[in-house]
Amino acid sequence: MRESEATDELLMMMIAQQDADALEQLYDRYERPVYSFVYRIVKDSMAAEELVQELFIRIWHSAQRVRTDEAAGQLSSWIFTIARNLSIDWLRKQGRRPLEAREQAALERTASIHSTEREVEHKLLGEEMQMALSELNADQKQVMELIYFMGYTQQEVSLKEAIPLGTVKSRVRLALAQLRKRFEALGKEGVRQ
Helix, strand or coil: CCHHHCCHHHHHHHHHCCCHHHHHHHHHHHHHHHHHHHHHHHCCHHHHHHHHHHHHHHHHHHHHHCCHHHHCCCHHHHHHHHHHHHHHHHHHHCCCCCCCHHHHHHHHHHCCCCCHHHHHHHHHHHHHHHHHHHCCCHHHHHHHHHHHHCCCCHHHHHHHHCCCHHHHHHHHHHHHHHHHHHHHHHHHHHHHC
16 A cells, blocks of 8 residues: 555554554654744754654654544644644753744644645634633633643642642543533434434
């Protein structure tokens, strides 16, 4: 099977069965855009190369846990999310702060490798996410933005905002439940249409 014929999801299923050729194909498909994405965050070519290698090692070791039937079309987002998290961790170890949410969003747009159709889907999903986030109460929204858009840990949010850690965790859990409920309802609507 040629690289262009295998979907990301099929490659992940093959990687889960320890198929090194499948990992190589996925690497060939994502290495350049992921490297560019990581480099824009860390601004260090050697570190970017190491982080890309770490990403693919993680993919190799976690492929069995990824549910490809649910991840269809979302695998690239998952890959870029891991790359982003690795980059933020690297910045923290260097004593540097991650990028602000606006800068991060701009980087993610430039790193996109999706077709026009997928870009439209992502834009609509992004708009839905913004609407869903706006429906959260102010406390939940603040915690979600700090953690998911600015790269803070729950512990850091607790210290920064002088909120007990249990309260931070509770707000995240409630916000995620509300977001999940909204997106499950949207998914059911989409199936009916």
